[in-house]
Each structure stands twice: as C-alpha cells, then as structure tokens.
Amino acid sequence: MAAEILSRARCFGGEQRVLRHRSAETGTEMRFAAYLPPQALDGATVPVVWFLAGLTCTEENFTVKAGAQRVAAELGLLLVAPDTSPRGEGVPDDPEKAYDFGLGAGFYVDATAQPWATHYRMRSYIERELPALVGAELPADLEQQGIMGHSMGGHGALTIALRNPGRYAAVSAFAPICSPLRCPWGEKALSGYLGPDRAAWREYDATALIEDGARVPDILVDQGTADGFLEAQLKPELLEAACGKAGIPLTLRRQEGYDHSYFFIASLVEDHLRWHAARLART
Template identity: 65%
Template sequence: MTFETLSTARAYGGTQGVYRHQSTATGTPMTFSVYVPPHDEGARLPVVWYLSGLTCTHANVTDKGDYRRACAELGLIFVAPDTSPRGEDVADDPAYDFGQGAGFYVDAMQAPWAPHFRMWSYVTEELPPLIAAHFPADMARQSIMGHSMGGHGALTIGLTLPERFRAVSAFAPIVAPSRVPWGEKALGGYLGDDRAAWRRHDAVSLIEDGARVPALLVDQGDADQFLEEQLKPHLLAEACAAAGIDLTLRMQPGYDHSYYFIATFMADHLAWHAERLK
C-alpha cells in the first residue's frame, strides 16, 4: 500500500484530509488526519502534532476537537495520528486501557506486543517524513500536544526531543504513568517489569532525570473523573518547580475528561503554540 487519500473536505478555506499508508514501524496500515489551512502558493507552514487518548482513533479529535478555525487563522497544519496499530493479526486485549487503541506511544519490548506496537517510532521517526513529503510543512517549526494518554505521549516526546518541538502542551495528561494504574499496566505490559526502563516514558521521571523544555501548558478539569487516581497533575507541578520549568497549569472549574473540555480550550493551546512557532 502506498500513500492513499481516504477523504478530503473544505473547511475554513483549508483542507481537512484523512490518509492511510502501510507503516514500516508497526507492520500494519495506519490512518491519520491532516488539516492544512489556507496559504499562499509555495508557503511552508508550521506543524502541530496532536496525540489522542485511550480508545481513540484519529477521528475523535478530527470530528470533535474544534481546531480548524484556529488553525486557519493562525496558519497551522494539524496532524492527528492513530493511537495504536490495528487489525485482525495485531495482538489485542479485552480491556479498554491496553492493546489496540491504547499504544501509550512506546515501542513494546514484550510478546505478543513487540512486533506491531511501536508507536514511539511511528510518531517520531516514520510519520514526520511522510508529512514533509506530502504536505506544505515547515519541519523546522513543529510542536506537540495531546490528551490523557496522548498528553502523556506529548509530554514525553516533547521532553525527549526538545530540539524538534518548540512548544509542548497537554489536556488532562497522565503525567506520571509509573505511579498510576493505567500507566503501570501499560508500561509493565509493553516494556516489562524493569521500572528503570519505564522512566523514559514518564514525564515526571524524565524531568527528575534532567530533561528540560522552556515551558509547558497544561489544562485540567477539576471535575475530571480520573483526576485523583490516574492523572495527578500536582506531581508534574512539583517536578517542574524543582527543575525551573515554566509550567502553566490551569485547573478548569467544572470540566471533565471529555472532548467538550478539549474543544473549549483548544484555541488557547493553538495560539500558545503559534506564538512559539513564529
């Protein structure tokens, strides 16, 4: 399978597309969406990566994220990958928080996950050249954001590759997966029992171990049903304070974990990214 266009639609003067290709990293077809805003012929535009959360595909944010108007006004390309490999031959788990739809943006090392679950390599190594080849992207100006599991992915990738991503933000991220049930299950299942190997996929641990970015923006609803058990944003606040990272942590009264919350504050995040992508 070569690069395939599944659909395109006009939106705010730009083009919202959905695309598929055969991934070398995962060994499966992978689907993703890209919004390209209106632009002058020959222009190269900054790229914002959005990583989705548990159970999601590219379609959740594409359908419900309310990003296109802001991206059109700010001149930002918006890329939304899937959250895992998929298919009948791909290992899965009956639980919603593991297996297909729950790749956790790591390269699995344990059977039966290792052959296909290589979402770190897919997002950081394979998909960027594809975006550069097929869209008017200025790959010298990239940023990354995400929600929940995808917020975890955005934070860990951004902290690991600060020279690539000029801005990093998150909605309700899993900030310390090594210390919460979702993360312990995923990191243990994909990477094995050696917790030292988990640290490079844990934002708080990465900061404790010396990873640095100039600033982070995090929005978190105070009515989020996962706040106390799974998300624990205070751990990120403590790590950033100790490291001297400028964290803007906004606790939003009455908001839950849903896309209503994400859509409400999406334009704020995109404006924050755009300022750093100039």
C-alpha cells in the first residue's frame, strides 16, 4: 500500500518527512520517518541509511533528538527511521505494561509464540516490506544501503546485517544489546516472542550469528562507559570476543563518561554517518 505523508518540513536544504502506510507484515498501520537530502530533492537517487531505535522509542526519537540531518544533507544520505513495534487496536502488549516487552519493544524479530505471532513481525517488516516501499516511493538507491541502531535497535542492526550478507555496505551501533541470549532484556523478549527453545533464539543474537558463521566486512560500535545498562544488558565484550575469534574487524570505542541517552547519540552520530558514507562510496 502506498505511503501517506503525514508531515514534511524543510531541513538543511532537504526535507524531513513522517509517513504512514498499511503493513501487510504486521497487519497494522506503521509510521516511519524519512529525511531526503537536498540531492534527492534535486532529482538524484541517493544511498539509504537505516536507523533502528531502542526500547520505548518510535520513529520520532532519532529524527528529533539525534541531529543527524545536517551531516546527511552534506553527504547526500537518505535516512529512514522506522517505528519499533506494531501498534493499534488489537495489538497485544505486555500484561504488566513493562517497557521492555510488547509495544515499543518489538526486538526486530518475527514472533512465533501466541499472541504475538500475528502482529509482531518486525524482522520481515524491516528486511523486506519497508525497503520495497521506500525503494518504490522515495529516491532511494537500494544498491547502496547502510544500517545502524541504538540499544535494542543496535541489536537489530547487527543481526539484520549479519543475516543479509552483501546487502549493507556498512553497519554500526550505539550501545547495542550484543547478546540477547545472555542478558535479562533479551531472555525476556526472545522467550516471550519465540518460546523456550533457545536454539531458535540464535538467529537474533549477533554473537551467536558470528559464532555460527555469519560475517560482515567490519563493524563500528560506540559504547558509553557511564551507561547504566552496560554490565547487565549490553555486554560489548561478548561481541568483541566473537569478532576477534571470527576475524571481523570491530572498531569498539568506549566513550568515557557517556550514558545511554540521545545526548550520547547526538555527540557521535556524525562519526557514524561518515563511516557509512565512506563505505557506501566504495559500492
């Protein structure tokens, strides 16, 4: 179904849009944000960088808080920020209204357990449906794609890139959940969405995917040392060990004093966009 433009605003010579469409994968209306750089408004087809947000977020968080548009305008990058879960009437939520499961916490999986399986199909939505829509309706060059994300979205970016070798010229993450198999957030989400068979969880765990043979050319990760979730939930040392054993070049930057917030992302998003642009230029 065609996307409806809900809002548009001029920004650094380009245009920031928020769009809505009916998703066949989730069976709901879905919203996403798209920044079209000046080059796209002038008629060029431009590379796409996807940003996957974290727990409790929508398409708005990155769009409003990260300050990415200025650099995207300079580099000629189309930025797409999807929502983090299906929403709407009939979409189940955590019975206890917890922030880390259900609405705003889709974990970029295709759920197989009930009652989640009908609507919680964020993997297929991000990997197949939304790219097809963006490619059809926006001036996006799907032969040149990068993907990045934050926290739960960092987990999403890493696992999607690892499962789709060759699709993304670059992958990066801010404070990603590096091993959902081995942290409370991940164990709750994967058991809830997929059931108790931990073997089925491995395709949604970056370290497990690497251990099982998945590869990407290189990875950039920034992690704040003052992040309150660092030790219990994020565990970048597990990704570091897996990449080291597999021979995947990992640039893991431990940023002194930074926390888990969008102030952290806003401080470093320019580095990530330039990382992506440099790799997209090679494709």
